[in-house]
Amino acid sequence: MIKNIAIVGGGTAGWLTANHLGQVLLEQGVSITLIESPNIPTIGVGEGTVPSMRQSLKKFGIRESDFIRECDVTFKQSIKFVNWLDKKKHGENYYHHLFDSPVLFGDELTAGWLGSEQNESYADYVSKQTFCCDKMLAPKTITTPEYIGINGYAYHFDAKKFALFLSKHAIKHFAIQHLLADISDIKVDCDGYITHLETADNESIAFDFVIDCSGFSAAIIGDKLGVEFLDRSDLLLTDTALTLQVPTCSSDAIPPYTIATAHQAGWIWDIALTQRRGIGLVYSSKHMSDEQAHKKLHHYLGNQFTDLVPRKIPMKVGRRKLFWHKNCVAIGLSQGFVEPLEATAILLADFSASLLAKRFPRTHADISLLNDAYNKKVSYVWDQTFDFIKMHYCISDRKDSAFWLENKAPDSQSEKLQNNLARWQRFSPIREDFDSKFDLFDFDNYLYVLNGMKLGDNKLKQTPVLMKKVSEQKKRQQYRVKQLLSELPDHRELINKIKEFGLQKQ
Numbered sequence: 118m119i120k121n122i123a124i125v126g127g128g129t130a131g132w133l134t135a136n137h138l139g140q141v142l143l144e145q146g147v148s149i150t151l152i153e154s155p156n157i158p159t160i161g162v163g164e165g166t167v168p169s170m171r172q173s174l175k176k177f178g179i180r181e182s183d184f185i186r187e188c189d190v191t192f193k194q195s196i197k198f199v200n201w202l203d204k205k206k207h208g209e210n211y212y213h214h215l216f217d218s219p220v221l222f223g224d225e226l227t228a229g230w231l232g233s234e235q236n237e238s239y240a241d242y243v244s245k246q247t248f249c250c251d252k253m254l255a256p257k258t259i260t261t262p263e264y265i266g267i268n269g270y271a272y273h274f275d276a277k278k279f280a281l282f283l284s285k286h287a288i289k290h291f292a293i294q295h296l297l298a299d300i301s302d303i304k305v306d307c308d309g310y311i312t313h314l315e316t317a318d319n320e321s322i323a324f325d326f327v328i329d330c331s332g333f334s335a336a337i338i339g340d341k342l343g344v345e346f347l348d349r350s351d352l353l354l355t356d357t358a359l360t361l362q363v364p365t366c367s368s369d370a371i372p373p374y375t376i377a378t379a380h381q382a383g384w385i386w387d388i389a390l391t392q393r394r395g396i397g398l399v400y401s402s403k404h405m406s407d408e409q410a411h412k413k414l415h416h417y418l419g420n421q422f423t424d425l426v427p428r429k430i431p432m433k434v435g436r437r438k439l440f441w442h443k444n445c446v447a448i449g450l451s452q453g454f455v456e457p458l459e460a461t462a463i464l465l466a467d468f469s470a471s472l473l474a475k476r477f478p479r480t481h482a483d484i485s486l487l488n489d490a491y492n493k494k495v496s497y498v499w500d501q502t503f504d505f506i507k508m509h510y511c512i513s514d515r516k517d518s519a520f521w522l523e524n525k526a527p528d529s530q531s532e533k534l535q536n537n538l539a540r541w542q543r544f545s546p547i548r549e550d551f552d553s554k555f556d557l558f559d560f561d562n563y564l565y566v567l568n569g570m571k572l573g574d575n576k577l578k579q580t581p582v583l584m585k586k587v588s589e590q591k592k593r594q595q596y597r598v599k600q601l602l603s604e605l606p607d608h609r610e611l612i613n614k615i616k617e618f619g620l621q622k623q
């Protein structure tokens with residue numbers, strides 16, 4: 118029987134996993150201990166999420182109001198991609214990848230845009246959410262119940278506060294035990310299954326199952342079990358980040374979106390919390406020196422805050438060949454890493470932990486029934502995520518540096534991505550192109566990015582029947598925009614109100 122589980126690592130991935138497993142296993146007499154090194158800090162970045170985080174928090178029984186109060190949360194309704202197209206051709210350019218579906222008012226709007234002169238951006242044409250973003254509005258009002266959105270939304274938060282918040286919840290509600298110790302070794306049986314974790318203080322603790330959430334070090338799955346790491350730096354060229362936190366005033370408007378500004382060797386994220394902005398310059402060290410990166414970051418900040426020293430974070434892009442090996446599963450950065458564009462890492466950890474909780478083995482014999490299917494599903498979502506991120510680079514018409522040119526090389530793209538892009542160049546995507554339940558990024562996401570980046574010569578003929586439908590949908594959309602602009606509060610104003618009064622429980 119599997120009765121004693123260890124989670125090694127107390128970062129976002131460790132505590133997300135503790136909540137997922139705790140919720141399912143609490144009443145089955147299984148004991149879960151989260152072991153965290155008192156000496157190795159968590160990575161402390163990872164502040165942008167996607168909308169599915171709402172479902173996980175709600176499932177854990179967390180009050181959205183408490184989360185907003187304790188983790189410096191702001192709402193995220195979009196990612197605004199700036200200068201991902203050639204400036205010489207398009208001037209200063211941007212597009213939104215919104216969280217509202219582009220087909221909220223009907224499929225025909227996409228067809229209408231494809232057949233139009235495309236003077237208006239795709240997102241503006243199909244959705245009302247860009248207007249709310251431009252006006253810095255919240256996605257809901259103080260009377261909208263917790264986790265419900267008038268507009269689609271995810272969150273930005275303080276990463277350190279989020280891990281602490283999740284830990285308090287898991288300990289209080291799911292009886293997770295918390296141990297501070299450095300794991301220095303493991304003991305395995307003759308079949309290679311872990312029997313004990315050994316601490317730096319020479320303690321040996323018996324466990325039946327181990328989840329490795331030890332971050333980039335992959336202390337168990339990589340270091341001790343030797344599961345291969347599949348390097349993907351041939352696909353995604355960025356391998357370093359410089360991060361900074363810049364203070365803001367309590368009266369500054371808070372953009373309800375992440376800003377992702379491309380530069381000649383990568384991009385810069387800009388995430389506004391209530392009292393600071395988290396900023397990170399992501400770059401390929403092969404194409405940009407550290408000195409150039411520092412200059413670029415300070416230039417982005419208008420050469421203000423020059424006294425702040427950025428933190429340099431090397432990024433290992435790739436994934437484990439297996440995520441579940443013997444009685445060990447890796448979740449979080451120990452699984453692998455896709456660079457932070459589109460905030461995919463916490464999503465992948467959340468997805469993996471939720472899947473493991475749904476199919477957790479009761480006995481050692483169950484492992485061989487479950488691990489193959491788990492490895493296949495998780496590999497699929499990782500490879501799909503690599504493709505989705507890579508697509509942002511390889512469909513750009515930027516040619517201003519070796520970085521952008523190399524991103525277009527066919528051998529830096531998977532065969533599946535090349536085939537999809539060749540088809541979408543001529544035929545706009547349809548929902549049926551995304552046929553797996555495990556497509557974490559699907560039709561809606563691809564429409565925003567492909568059309569935002571103006572890929573393809575798939576102009577559609579504007580027939581009178583189509584235009585009649587477009588005009589009806591546009592009318593509904595315009596009416597809704599008017600309604601929303603008067604109904605939705607300012608983003609900061611809502612955050613302040615939630616902190617004071619809270620949202621209604623759903």
Ligand SMILES: Cc1cc2nc3c(=O)[nH]c(=O)nc-3n(C[C@H](O)[C@H](O)[C@H](O)COP(=O)(O)OP(=O)(O)OC[C@H]3O[C@@H](n4cnc5c(N)ncnc54)[C@H](O)[C@@H]3O)c2cc1C
Nearest residue numbers: 126127128129130154160163165300331332449450462463
């Ligand atoms: C530059 C950058 C930007 C990012 N931005 C985003 C983003 O916007 N959105 C997003 O979704 N993700 C983002 N991520 C990823 C995100 O930060 C991580 O996925 C998330 O924080 C989870 O990290 P983790 O818990 O796996 O690892 P960590 O936070 O590194 O935690 C590792 C834990 O393991 C413990 N540990 C390590 N070794 C041992 C040992 N031997 N014994 C005991 N304990 C041990 C440490 O003490 C720590 O508690 C970003 C990552 C980087 C690098």
